Amino acid sequence: MKRALGVGLAALLGAAPLAMASTEADDLERRAAESREVVRAFMQALKGELMRAMQEGGPVRAIAVCRERAPAVAARFSRKTGWEVGRTSLRYRNPANAPDAWERHVLESFEARRRAGEPAARLEHYEVTVRDGRRVFRYMKAIPTGGVCLACHGERLAPEVARALDRHYPGDRARGFRVGDIRGAFTIVQPLD
Ligand code: HEC
Numbered sequence: 001m002k003r004a005l006g007v008g009l010a011a012l013l014g015a016a017p018l019a020m021a022s023t024e025a026d027d028l029e030r031r032a033a034e035s036r037e038v039v040r041a042f043m044q045a046l047k048g049e050l051m052r053a054m055q056e057g058g059p060v061r062a063i064a065v066c067r068e069r070a071p072a073v074a075a076r077f078s079r080k081t082g083w084e085v086g087r088t089s090l091r092y093r094n095p096a097n098a099p100d101a102w103e104r105h106v107l108e109s110f111e112a113r114r115r116a117g118e119p120a121a122r123l124e125h126y127e128v129t130v131r132d133g134r135r136v137f138r139y140m141k142a143i144p145t146g147g148v149c150l151a152c153h154g155e156r157l158a159p160e161v162a163r164a165l166d167r168h169y170p171g172d173r174a175r176g177f178r179v180g181d182i183r184g185a186f187t188i189v190q191p192l193d
Helices: 002-013 016-081 101-115 147-153 159-168
Strands: 084-088 124-131 134-144 182-191
Touching: 016 084, 016 124, 016 134, 016 147, 016 159, 016 182, 101 124, 101 134, 101 182, 147 159
Parallel strands: none
Antiparallel strands: 084 182, 124 134, 134 182
16 A cells, blocks of 8 residues: 555656655665564574473473573663563463564464464565554564473373473463464564654
C-alpha cells in the first residue's frame, strides 16, 4: 500500500518519494537483520547454558538452569539492546512466556506454514505495528524442536524429570513435542517513537 503510493507520487513528482519509500523498506530490513543477529546470540547463549548444565548434572539439574538462567539471559539482551527480547509459545511452560494476541496470531501462521511444507527453522515474520497506542517494530523467529529438547519437552519424560517439572510448573503445556515441531519462537519488540 505504502509502496504503491510512493510509486504513484514518484510518477507525479519525480524521484524523491520513491527514495523515501525505499528508505522505509531499508529501515525495515535493517531492523530485521539486527533482530536476526540478536536472536542468534540469544539462542547461542541459551544453548551454551543448557548443554553445560545437561553435561554436568543431567536434565533435572538443567531444569533449574533453564528456570533461572533463561529469564536472566533474556533480561540481559533486553537491557543491552533497549528492546524487549524473549521467547514465547502456543504451548508454554512458564506462563510468563504466554503470547500476546499479535504473537499468538504469528505462531498460528507459523503452524500453518509448517503444515504447508516450510521447515520450522526457516520461519520468521516481522512488521511495523501499533501496540498500546505506540508504533513498534516486531520480529519473531520460530524455534524448532531438536533431539536434545525431548528430555524436557518430549512425549516420554524420565519420571524424575516429570516430577521436577510438575513441582515448578503445575500448568505445564510444553510436553509432547516431536523433533521438527515448532517448540515456540523468539520474539523481539523494538520501540519506534
Ligand atoms: C533440562 C530441561 C530442558 C531442556 C533439555 C530444554 N528445555 Fe526448554 N524449557 C525448560 C524449562 C524449565 C523452561 C521454562 C523456563 C522458564 O521458566 O522461563 C523451558 C522453556 C522453554 C521455552 C520458552 C517457552 C515456554 O515454554 O515457557 C522454549 C521456547 C524452550 N524451552 C525451547 C527449548 C528448546 C528448543 C530446547 C532444545 C534445544 C529446550 N527447550 C530444551 C526445560 C528444558
